[in-house]
Amino acid sequence: MTDQGWLVRRDHGDGVIELQLNREPVNALSAAFLMDFAGEIGRLGQDDAVRAIVISSALKVYSAGLDLKEARTFDIPQQHAIVEGLNVGFLAEFSCPKPVVAAVGGAAIAGGLFFVLAADFRVGNDRAQQGLAEVRVGATFPAGPMEIARATLDANLLRRMMLTGQPIDAGTAHRRGVLDELVEGDPLPRALEEARALAQLPPRTYAAVKRQIRGDTIALIERQMAGGANAPEGGWFNEETRDAMRRMIG
Numbered sequence: 001m002t003d004q005g006w007l008v009r010r011d012h013g014d015g016v017i018e019l020q021l022n023r024e025p026v027n028a029l030s031a032a033f034l035m036d037f038a039g040e041i042g043r044l045g046q047d048d049a050v051r052a053i054v055i056s057s058a059l060k061v062y063s064a065g066l067d068l069k070e071a072r073t074f075d076i077p078q079q080h081a082i083v084e085g086l087n088v089g090f091l092a093e094f095s096c097p098k099p100v101v102a103a104v105g106g107a108a109i110a111g112g113l114f115f116v117l118a119a120d121f122r123v124g125n126d127r128a129q130q131g132l133a134e135v136r137v138g139a140t141f142p143a144g145p146m147e148i149a150r151a152t153l154d155a156n157l158l159r160r161m162m163l164t165g166q167p168i169d170a171g172t173a174h175r176r177g178v179l180d181e182l183v184e185g186d187p188l189p190r191a192l193e194e195a196r197a198l199a200q201l202p203p204r205t206y207a208a209v210k211r212q213i214r215g216d217t218i219a220l221i222e223r224q225m226a227g228g229a230n231a232p233e234g235g236w237f238n239e240e241t242r243d244a245m246r247r248m249i250g
Helices: 031-048 076-094 110-117 143-152 155-164 170-175 188-199 203-229 239-248
Strands: 008-009 016-021 052-057 100-106 121-124
Touching: 008 031, 008 052, 016 031, 016 188, 031 076, 052 188, 076 110, 076 143, 076 203, 100 188, 110 143, 121 170, 121 188, 121 239, 143 155
Parallel strands: 016 052, 052 100, 100 121
Antiparallel strands: 008 016
């Protein structure tokens, strides 16, 4: 468990580690949470005893994205911090050399969906609604999440989700490939089963093939981050953002 208790590590044997998201009440994203997540994924990725990682949630919601009540008061340094967290956190998962399986037992919305999209295999249940609501709250996509979405969603689904901001249900997510499998009840047992299967693959070869698939996207994100994408000029928000967030909160 991390010092804050936001991330809980469970060893399931056979080199399979479950990393449980546990930031109550809805796994809302903060800069500190995302950087802690990046650090934990990095450590697991470099541990030779770890053969596969399952990312689950201890809560009914997988992740609801940003806490809008908190985010609408962000000053420029706080906006830069959350952008950096989103870029660094999800790049760490996307580039992890180990197999990463998402066990999605609840809604994954806006930034929270990138815990799913950055995984190698995704198992969900009927509560696993998926959405990219950024346009509805007046926010663009940081470099890391944007490029991960381009690499993992087909062009028409990306268009639909990003330009409407409306969620899709779990069945649609499964049919469109956002979820690889749809199960009844708790998705964790099936996710662990898949993780154990992936853990049996030659680890260096797995990491190399994953890098072949994702290397261009990883390099692009890294270049954008090196070029200032973690601290966009003028901050992340624009003149429409705070009003849009206020309307979303109600």
